[in-house]
Amino acid sequence: MSPVLMFVLPLLGAFLLPIVARASTMAGRLFGPLVLTLNCVIGVLAWGAVSEQTQVIALGGFQPPFGIAFYVDRLALLFAIAVSLGVLLLWPDAGEDEAAQRENTLTLVLAAAATGLALSGDLFNIYVFYELTAVASYGLAAARRNGAAYAATLRYVVISSFGAALMLIGIALVYMATGTLNLAQLAQLAPGTLDGPLGLAAFVFILIGAGVKAELFPVNTWVPEVYAAASKRVAGLLAGIISKLALLIIVRLLVLVFQQPEALQILLTLGILGVITGELAAWYARDLTRMLAYSSIGQLGVMFIAFSIPGPAGLYAGLAVALHHMVVKPALFLLAERQGGALERLAGSAQASPVAAGLFILLALSLIGIPPLPGFWAKFLVVTAALAQPGTAYLLSVAVILLAVVVEASYLFRVIVQLYRRVPPTEVGDAHDGATLTVCAALGLALIAAVLWLAPLGNGLQGIAAQAADRAGYIEAVLPAGVSL
Amino acid sequence: MSPPDLGAILFTGAFGLIMIGILGIVISTHLVRIVLSIVLLETGANLLLMLSGYRPGAAAPIIIDGVVPAAMVDPVPQALVLTAIVIGVAVQAFMMTLVLRLRSVYGTLDIRELRARLERDLAQEAGIGLPTSDDAPDVAGVGTARAQGGDA
Numbered sequence: 291m292s293p294v295l296m297f298v299l300p301l302l303g304a305f306l307l308p309i310v311a312r313a314s315t316m317a318g319r320l321f322g323p324l325v326l327t328l329n330c331v332i333g334v335l336a337w338g339a340v341s342e343q344t345q346v347i348a349l350g351g352f353q354p355p356f357g358i359a360f361y362v363d364r365l366a367l368l369f370a371i372a373v374s375l376g377v378l379l380l381w382p383d384a385g386e387d388e389a390a391q392r393e394n395t396l397t398l399v400l401a402a403a404a405t406g407l408a409l410s411g412d413l414f415n416i417y418v419f420y421e422l423t424a425v426a427s428y429g430l431a432a433a434r435r436n437g438a439a440y441a442a443t444l445r446y447v448v449i450s451s452f453g454a455a456l457m458l459i460g461i462a463l464v465y466m467a468t469g470t471l472n473l474a475q476l477a478q479l480a481p482g483t484l485d486g487p488l489g490l491a492a493f494v495f496i497l498i499g500a501g502v503k504a505e506l507f508p509v510n511t512w513v514p515e516v517y518a519a520a521s522k523r524v525a526g527l528l529a530g531i532i533s534k535l536a537l538l539i540i541v542r543l544l545v546l547v548f549q550q551p552e553a554l555q556i557l558l559t560l561g562i563l564g565v566i567t568g569e570l571a572a573w574y575a576r577d578l579t580r581m582l583a584y585s586s587i588g589q590l591g592v593m594f595i596a597f598s599i600p601g602p603a604g605l606y607a608g609l610a611v612a613l614h615h616m617v618v619k620p621a622l623f624l625l626a627e628r629q630g631g632a633l634e635r636l637a638g639s640a641q642a643s644p645v646a647a648g649l650f651i652l653l654a655l656s657l658i659g660i661p662p663l664p665g666f667w668a669k670f671l672v673v674t675a676a677l678a679q680p681g682t683a684y685l686l687s688v689a690v691i692l693l694a695v696v697v698e699a700s701y702l703f704r705v706i707v708q709l710y711r712r713v714p715p716t717e718v719g720d721a722h723d724g725a726t727l728t729v730c731a732a733l734g735l736a737l738i739a740a741v742l743w744l745a746p747l748g749n750g751l752q753g754i755a756a757q758a759a760d761r762a763g764y765i766e767a768v769l770p771a772g773v774s775l
Numbered sequence: 776m777s778p779p780d781l782g783a784i785l786f787t788g789a790f791g792l793i794m795i796g797i798l799g800i801v802i803s804t805h806l807v808r809i810v811l812s813i814v815l816l817e818t819g820a821n822l823l824l825m826l827s828g829y830r831p832g833a834a835a836p837i838i839i840d841g842v843v844p845a846a847m848v849d850p851v852p853q854a855l856v857l858t859a860i861v862i863g864v865a866v867q868a869f870m871m872t873l874v875l876r877l878r879s880v881y882g883t884l885d886i887r888e889l890r891a892r893l894e895r896d897l898a899q900e901a902g903i904g905l906p907t908s909d910d911a912p913d914v915a916g917v918g919t920a921r922a923q924g925g926d927a
Binding site: 418441451576635 | 793826827849862
């Protein structure tokens with residue numbers, strides 16, 4: 291089955307869901323998870339074929355560069371599967387009223403749009419999916435229907451619309467210079483047309499636009515408020531999954547279109563600033579949700595640093611950090627749902643739920659980067675790749691990442707100490723429910739499995755990075771026999 | 776003196792709208808003004824996108840009775856702008872809905888007041904005191920915040 295179904299099914303499902311739920315509430319509850327499971331199966335089945343050869347799907351049968359093409363390599367498929375799996379794990383708590391149903395519908399739209407972002411090979415198509423992702427996430431962010439949720443969401447909408455308009459300006463500049471929006475054709479034409487100041491301006495506009503979702507340094511002020519005001523599942527979804535898709539757009543554009551070293555320097559600088567501001571703000575945070583939100587800004591900063599390292603080594607390192615964060619951050623947010631609130635209210639959590647506290651420690655240690663957990667390995671890859679680069683900026687980034695590890699350890703250990711502080715049995719809070727713990731345990735097991743199969747995992751990721759960095763291969767796959775206008 | 780170039784005028788207009796929009800978002804304190812600034816910014820971006828396919832003196836890209844015009848404007852940006860306008864209108868409608876809801880919950884549209892209310896609500900929900908300049912994360916300070924926050 292074609293991977294394009296991974297985009298079509300959730301979108302179709304989103305519109306069918308209200309009808310199905312009207313016929314039977316039971317079917318309505320199972321419908322979304324069923325669609326996403328099917329998506330995962332399709333993705334895994336397509337993996338073998340895509341590993342041998344990348345697939346190019348011309349939508350509507352219009353051949354690129356005239357029509358819109360979906361480009362499916364292992365990187366795109368990996369993120370598409372991760373979206374379906376992540377949304378499935380973070381599926382909103384089943385309720386039967388209309389509000390819960392709307393939330394389910396929006397979640398499916400979010401999954402479809404995010405998959406589209408992973409697969410699309412056309413710049414304007416990416417913009418449309420980006421906006422679709424944004425609109426679905428606005429609805430989810432405001433779903434709690436209280437003043438704080440409205441205010442936080444409005445702030446998010448304003449920043450996001452501002453970013454989207456800048457992205458549109460960037461796309462207009464690209465189109466003026468090249469007359470095409472197909473990524474493969476852009477890659478062909480870029481060396482003569484987009485390597486000047488105009489191309490750099492277009493890159494900065496698109497970077498800031500996509501950076502809103504990817505929690506890039508200057509446009510990430512919405513992050514803590516929205517994550518604190520929305521339900522923790524939504525926070526986990528936005529921080530863990532959706533931000534990585536926005537990052538993927540930036541990476542694709544860097545590899546294919548914007549090849550000037552200045553573009554990488556800008557990304558590196560903003561990444562370093564993101565790490566510094568995110569980690570320091572997390573250290574100052576006094577409630578767990580916002581601490582996790584700020585720490586996610588810091589982690590995204592590490593990814594920006596990694597992706598600013600040219601060549602497959604940077605892609606490999608960035609991919610490792612991104613995947614690791616995709617596993618760890620949603621699980622931490624899920625645990626924070628019950629352990630949320632001020633840090634000192636966490637006291638006694640280990641008495642209420644020893645498993646949850648144990649999982650928190652495992653996830654936190656991996657987030658800090660304690661060997662032998664995968665978080666250590668991911669950060670180690672970034673540091674070694676950055677050290678191999680000439681220039682003081684990369685050295686500075688290494689220093690910042692290492693300092694950030696110390697800061698992260700300091701604030702996460704503070705949380706762990708609180709978890710294990712003993713309180714009188716009357717003050718022990720609620721235990722976690724079974725469903726949340728199962729999901730977190732599954733994600734924790736994924737971390738341990740990653741430790742055990744580190745070598746094959748590393749080889750696999752290296753292969754994916756090499757394929758993603760293959761610019762000529764992308765052009766050849768989308769535009770065989772050198773189609774040119 | 777030759778008449779000013781139409782393209783140049785439109786470019787100036789597009790960048791002018793973009794600048795006004797960005798400035799409006801940054802300096803306005805009233806929510807409706809911020810929403811209107813976003814409308815201006817998006818209009819500027821759309822105009823710029825239209826201009827990327829503009830050619831002076833060219834006809835609309837429509838072939839009537841088999842007659843192909845000598846010079847046609849590029850139809851692709853026009854299709855793109857149509858999409859962008861639709862997305863923009865939908866998001867603006869959503870923003871205005873949120874503005875109405877905010878107005879009924881908090882009774883104000885001044886962003887400074889709204890920010891303070893949001894900060895207070897979030898702090899209350901988390902059970903911490905309001906952020907102050909000296910909120911160093913020492914355990915004693917957190918303890919007092921707990922006493923104030925109670926079991927909210």
